Amino acid sequence: MSLKLEDIPFDEGVQKGIENDFMRQAVSEAQGRFRAGRLKQAQELGNWEDWRKLGEEIRTHTVNHIDFYLQQLSEQVEKHGGHVYFAETAEEANSYIKQVIQTKNAKKIVKSKSMVTEEIGLNDALTETGAEVVESDLGEWILQLEGDHPSHIVTPALHKNREQIRETFAKKRGYTGSSEPEELAAFARKQLRSDFLQADVGITGCNFAIAESGTITLVTNEGNADMVWTVPDTLITVMGMERVVPTWEEMEVLVGLLTRSAVGQKLTSYITAYTGCRGEDEIDGPNDYHLVIVDNGRSNALGTEFQAALHCIRCGSCMNVCPVYRHIGGHAYNSVYPGPIGAVLTPVLDGYDDHKDLPFASSLCGACTEACPVKIPLHEMLVLHRQKIVENGDTPFAEKMMMKGVGMWGGSPFVYKMSTKLAHSALKPWTKDETIENGPGPLKAWTQVRDLSAPPKQSFRSWFENRKKDGEN
């Protein structure tokens, strides 16, 4: 199961993104909003760097002891009447969930937002069961109607504006109202209400799974997750195995970091928590409960230099500050997980074959690392990926040769000094008025959109040498 969205070359996706003015405008505005919100919340909370450090410590500790906490989580869920299934692959996860749905003879399934189900391609896999699957997160619902993919892990329909959404509703559901957000949302609520009431099975993702109590917590602004877990008789949670936290105490810290970093809110409108099956004295919740814990390549990162990628709490703040993301949009990454964390995580989960451009689509500006609430060194991990790709011999021949040259040049003061003497004359044929407007070789890509000032006759070192001599004379 590949994480790729489309079977197109990477640069083609980038070009499509760059040419999509509509999307770029929408993304740029959203980034501005999210960034300002996050900074304001961080300032109001105070000691933001200390909170980040605490977040990092919690995630590092938990992932270091992930076997212990998953075991504890699974015991607690079973104690509360739930079934726990560890899926090593996407296929295993999908076939377990299919089996539950077939056993229940379910006709309708409602889902709340879940990136891991996007990752494993659950909705496609479920079409075989004949059951109707309804996404109940507003953004996800819009995309489902369109047959589109999320372009952001928190705000999946970030690339759409309200006029496009109005058109989708009109085309797919006979909507006749305006493009006012309140009116659009009211329409969606009405449509979804009957789906919630009819659903046989609910499926949710998981923001944090609390090991000490076996509780699943979800962070939403729409309250749809509460409908999904309270109404249907059967409930399935799908979680990436790294979503676990030791206790409620750590959950509280991480939720605060998550909501502030994701959307600039102290807390979201709903923080949902549910544990196993409905108790005897409880009036809602499932009678049959299943927790599916998905590995799907995550273990590849354990014990490696990429382990910190599993610390991610899926806030999306790295995408909200990334200038590359702003210009190309989420879909251009051609992975279920876009943006800086996507560029780091995708090759870990899915290998380099389909994603070897991803680590190179970054200027390494470090804005992502600076924004990350759990201090994942994202831009450094992109360099590590580049090293692996080079080690695998998977870079173009011309680049390999050039870098061999660069290595020799930097390693030898003699060769280097020669280059300082020769640069001016070597580029002379392309130089006019001390400027190169159409350079040769690798300079061609540079001069396509910008001028290059030509190297002057005298290098710095030669100036310094002469100055010293003059001084001595």
Place this chain on the structure above:
Amino acid sequence: MKVSLFITCLSDIMFPNVGKNAVEILERLGCEVDFPTLQTCCGQPAYNSGYLEEAKGSMKQMMRAFKGAEYVVGPSGSCVGMIREYPHVFHGDPEWEKPAQELAAKTFELTQFIVDVLGVKDVGSTFKGKVTYHPSCHMTRILGVKDAPKILLQNVKGIEFVELPSGEDCCGFGGTFSVKKPEISAEMVKEKSRHVTETGAEYLVGGDMGCLMNIGGRMQREGKNVKVIHISEILNTHN
């Protein structure tokens, strides 16, 4: 105080004036400046492209070149940032870890050195013109130098300083990124040029020639009448 100038390969070959200005400023502030001629490149182009072994050759050469130096000062946040990463690159290497730590500990970016080490906030220069400043990503995020260049600029006599909107956004240079993913880099530098134009500044100033070469090259291509200069030029002007 003895200072060894780390010129950076880019300024050595392409922008020698940056080095000249740096030498003159440091001398004016009472430093004795030498230039170890065995220095080459910090290794960043190869390192950031994933060519670790090729990068290490350069890095070792830099450690040899600056072995005897008391302070190493370079006019680039990015290249100095790379040197500060050497201990991480050579972590566990029995021969090179220690020299890497030594070099990283004594290497400073020019404005950082002036403000933090020399304790000088006003270099006594005069510059007439409307100036905006691009705080380069590696200078601010990798090296952590955010205030020093601004402190020095704001104390220049005659200067009119304006903030650059969205200054913290990358200009799209990113070393080999600019030629490996030129389409993305192009959009980033176009945006930066737009922001610089919005300020109405006559001069764009920065502490990294890589970024300035990128922004300046783009603005020149667009026919924009903004002079893009390294901060050392302003700090060494007395008009």
